[in-house]
Amino acid sequence: MDFLTKKKVENNGEIPQYYVEDHPPIIDKEIWEAVQLEMERRRAFAEKHQIQKIDYASVDHPFAGRIICGNSGKAYGKKVWNSTDKNLRRVVWRCNSKYKIKGKLDYGSRHIDDKLLYSHLLTLSM
Ligand SMILES: [Zn+2]
Structure with a gap:
């Protein structure tokens, strides 16, 4: 079974993610790559500002994790x-x-x- 070409992608370590090459894509490769860049931008921002978690906002809680304390760097x-x-x-x-x-x-x-x-x-x- 070698019909899938799995390319490992940099992640925060929580969830392994793969871009499957030889398979009809669910989203465009360009969009997927843009998402990776955005995730990297957020990770770098969090690291620079010593923020532990900035990305758990949802539709119900659009501000969750988005307001960061200037004193402690916590959400x-x-x-x-x-x-x-x-x-x-x-x-x-x-x-x-x-x-x-x-x-x-x-x-x-x-x-x-x-x-x-x-x-x-x-x-x-x-
Ligand atoms: Zn604080």
Whole structure:
């Protein structure tokens, strides 16, 4: 069984990926190569800024992993404030490591209102 030519591709190490040569492609080779370049660009960006994870955003959580704390280099996470009172409830984004790193509190990092993020996103895409 040697009809597949497997070429190993550089990855972050989590998932092995292959571009299969002698097979009808699901996506264009150009697009696939562009994706590899983009992944490499993000990996290099994360390394340069000492960010551990920047790429787990989804349709439901478009900001997940995209807001990076300037103090600790960790991703911001979604938090709900006053979740018991509907009128006071606020959704904010805050550094995930704000209260986690012992002896090195993230005093400078600030929360961001979820509505503000969405309004900025809509402004940018118009
Ligand atoms: Zn932080």
